[in-house]
Amino acid sequence: MDKKYLDSIIKEYKHYTIEGQVADYIPELKKMERCDLGIAIIDRDNIFTAGEWEKKFTIQSVSKPIVLILALMDRGEDKIFELVGKEPTGDPFNSMVRLETYTMNKPLNPMINAGAISISSLIKGKDNEERLARILNFFRLLSDNESLEVNQDVFKSEKETGNRNRSLAYFLKDIHCIEGDVEEALDLYFMQCSIEVNTLDLAKIGLILANDGLNINTGEQLIPKKYAKIAKTFMLTCGMYDESGKFAIDVGIPSKSGVGGGIMSSVPQRYGIGVFGPSLNKKGNSVAGMRMLEKISKDYEMSIF
Amino acid sequence: MDKKYLDSIIKEYKHYTIEGQVADYIPELKKMERCDLGIAIIDRDNIFTAGEWEKKFTIQSVSKPIVLILALMDRGEDKIFELVGKEPTGDPFNSMVRLETYTMNKPLNPMINAGAISISSLIKGKDNEERLARILNFFRLLSDNESLEVNQDVFKSEKETGNRNRSLAYFLKDIHCIEGDVEEALDLYFMQCSIEVNTLDLAKIGLILANDGLNINTGEQLIPKKYAKIAKTFMLTCGMYDESGKFAIDVGIPSKSGVGGGIMSSVPQRYGIGVFGPSLNKKGNSVAGMRMLEKISKDYEMSIF
Amino acid sequence: MDKKYLDSIIKEYKHYTIEGQVADYIPELKKMERCDLGIAIIDRDNIFTAGEWEKKFTIQSVSKPIVLILALMDRGEDKIFELVGKEPTGDPFNSMVRLETYTMNKPLNPMINAGAISISSLIKGKDNEERLARILNFFRLLSDNESLEVNQDVFKSEKETGNRNRSLAYFLKDIHCIEGDVEEALDLYFMQCSIEVNTLDLAKIGLILANDGLNINTGEQLIPKKYAKIAKTFMLTCGMYDESGKFAIDVGIPSKSGVGGGIMSSVPQRYGIGVFGPSLNKKGNSVAGMRMLEKISKDYEMSIF
Amino acid sequence: MDKKYLDSIIKEYKHYTIEGQVADYIPELKKMERCDLGIAIIDRDNIFTAGEWEKKFTIQSVSKPIVLILALMDRGEDKIFELVGKEPTGDPFNSMVRLETYTMNKPLNPMINAGAISISSLIKGKDNEERLARILNFFRLLSDNESLEVNQDVFKSEKETGNRNRSLAYFLKDIHCIEGDVEEALDLYFMQCSIEVNTLDLAKIGLILANDGLNINTGEQLIPKKYAKIAKTFMLTCGMYDESGKFAIDVGIPSKSGVGGGIMSSVPQRYGIGVFGPSLNKKGNSVAGMRMLEKISKDYEMSIF
16 A cells, blocks of 8 residues: 555546535535545555545544444443344435334434434433533544534534434334434434544544554554444445445445545454545445445455455 | 114113223323213204213314315315325324335325324414414314314323324425424424314214215305315225224225224215214224214115215 | 217217327237227116227226125125235235235235235135136126126236236235135136126126115126125225225226226216226326216216215 | 364353244254254364264255355356345345335345345256256355255255245246246255255355355365355345344354254355254244354454454
């Protein structure tokens, strides 16, 4: 791996950005530049970056595995999986059908919106302010970046237009899969989605996961090993919306995407990777980002299989 | 038809009330007496009553065809059926599955909760106070009972525990099947469900429908004929939750039930019938009420088929 | 009602045939003439006909309520409704989803293909030849037409291309909703669908149903009253595929359509009606036939509501 | 890893067999001994076995990833994934719902029955005899065991009672996801499921997959690397019916189970594992087998995450 290789990859894959569109379901996201493409890869000793790697974007669904880990640390495995299932699914990101179809009567997994909203409601804190502070601090700790903040415009936009998520949340409340107040859980969820990061932040978090929760520079175990593995498993089985299966076959790296254009990947024992490419395909995944990761995975034999 | 016949029917069917339970999904409804059973039947010239015919109960889903008529009068057939479908369904009263499964992406009909909430959002009025006043006045006009009021305790109870309906409503908003504010539409829906009536009120409204909207005493056309027929059609095809088909076969009278224990029936050109029996079967229909109607329909050949 | 009226109706509605297409799912049905439109109406004393009323076509799904009646006469109400439900549904005619979604684990009603195939498997007879003879004789008796026969080309075509129905049938077998051999039940079902009739045949059967099973000319009770009412109820609630609700509102007459272009209608106590118009809309119903029935129902106040 | 360790594991986990039941959906499978438990683990240099490792059982669904590989070698990746999807699912093994719910209108993946039947229909051969011979030879080659045969009694039993699979197959034919004759595809599928193996056979095949298709003893590349990885990916994301997600988290090894009691696991670059434990939980997975693999995975850090 070297800087020159990454530069050439960005150059080679940039034109794929014209095949997709930036997210348009909230006004704030529409402002992103479709042709942006950036990447950061970290291993034990090096940081490699290329393209618009420094640009900030909202983390969106990439927050899901991270907040899941915090919830696991706060409440333990038993409590979490009492409210949310472990089974993969090829669902579209905003589907409601499964909730009632399934006899188990809880969200299938923490990577779909329903599951993620349940998870957010389980974060400890005396009020939402404290809960958000704890989430933000956890993101800052993992990314080693004290400056991470919520983009308030995106948060407001999410909150105003989030009727489908609101519908999910009240349904979850009805089946006892949300703790506490529904609107507070939703607010917290919308806020965690609105945290701004860049590719380096994602790569750093990805590297912590790759090393089973250990910060290899400081020797500090930031996440219990078991929870880091749980997060990576969900990322592999359902981290890319309903293209998770295809991505597992073509790329084979535990990864989580978000409609802000980000992808966080974690190559066990080896690399943390952050990608930014806001031009999305119909499934909600970065068009150029996915292709780029497929190429890199092949060139450096990163598949876990 | 005579009083003696009805008295004997009440006596004969009263013991069936032990086969069911009063509704327990909101605390206020649990207070009803399981063994109550009452009936009122009106034709052109007579009023027959028996049992607890005078007891008040909340109208609940029996309000659906009536508010549908008001919405039709307010907004016209085209607008109504742009937002809500016409197709019968054997759905449980609180199901959400169908909304997304169906390609047409609107509630299947105005008798299921989703459809009824959409319909409530279409009632004219500058605010909810005016809308509620218009609904109440319409119920009073049809039942010739100026004293009808909303039971505030039931309303509050419905509002506090209505997370499933709230979930439905936000989903409906997301697919553009609710006009205006979601919480206002829900409040109006919960209020219409909480109007208190007795069997005579229901029988009188049922008679207006039986006579295609005409008040035969005053000669006044209270409802356009077409809309009265639409209401009766929905009552026949989907008025008894997911027992509508069985009821159409066994009884054959357009009827609408509610979890307050009420059933309003309308025998075209002949009778209006109100039943009260708060002991419900698992489908949400009055156990003794349904059986009583089957018996009366057979004895007086009331089936429309 | 008079001949002149019907002639004018045919003339007025004929051009609607260009809005649809003849059925194309089996080769034999594609041979029909799209612009054909015919009607026959019978009451106690008269027969009125117009257009292509004499043309033969295969009865297809119009056979469903008739074979249901024979099965009820053969096996009794309890046995029939142990295997098949009574609940209306707006399902497309070839849907499989509902079978498993529904907890009751049987076809929702006898008007959808799944239910009709179950019903066919319940017809008495030592072998399929005898069963078919009994069905044919029943159709001949009700239509007072000894010449009714199965169109063997259509039968073969149905059998060869009927993989979706075959799939349904094996699923039904698995959930114990088919008696005896699956392929025999399917053959019988395909044969009953391939019986050739004209509009007068359908009108005559419709009149028997209108008169609760009584042949008013001979005074013979051909069908028990209860079963005639059951058939009419299913025709009203689910006789027109997933337009049954719309048709109930707009027309209000118990009717059953088939993809051969036929519609059989039954106006209680008054008329039997047969329609032929092979140009179908997307739901599988005769485009011009439906509109014609709406007009006639309004002009002669035929709605049962 | 050593023999003593495996012996102690078998001893420790044997009592879990009383928590489940042997498969009872076909008579032949009911004959298995509930308390059997065996294991074989192979790495580059050693073979370790314990318990009833030598007992024969039918391979059942463990055949799915293997026949998938043969189909990929026969027809190429594009053809295979034109007919069958790549998305994981927590579906029960015999569900039909998804087929129609999903817009993509093909089986979600090759590990569910629908997908596996489609795959079987794609195996090359001039008739079923040749196709079966090719499958058997492929199994013999991978397991280095020339004596593998189809258990004819199980095959007949599967064929006779396979109405749900037959239903799936005709539906697949209807949506053009089966090539050639439906009954032939079903026969081939039932035959591949009825091949008898023991744990050592499964371990050997698992080792070939672990080594990306290479027979490390002979140096022969028996399977293209890409296809071995595809098989392992499906095993991880959907190899354990609707416990695949839980198993991925708790065990983290690409594995495929069958209702014959077998599990084949493949630890990339390290081990092939075969398990036999016919006492199944409600999901269709070996009760004691799953727990045993969880223990071994933890003791030897086998998780791929």
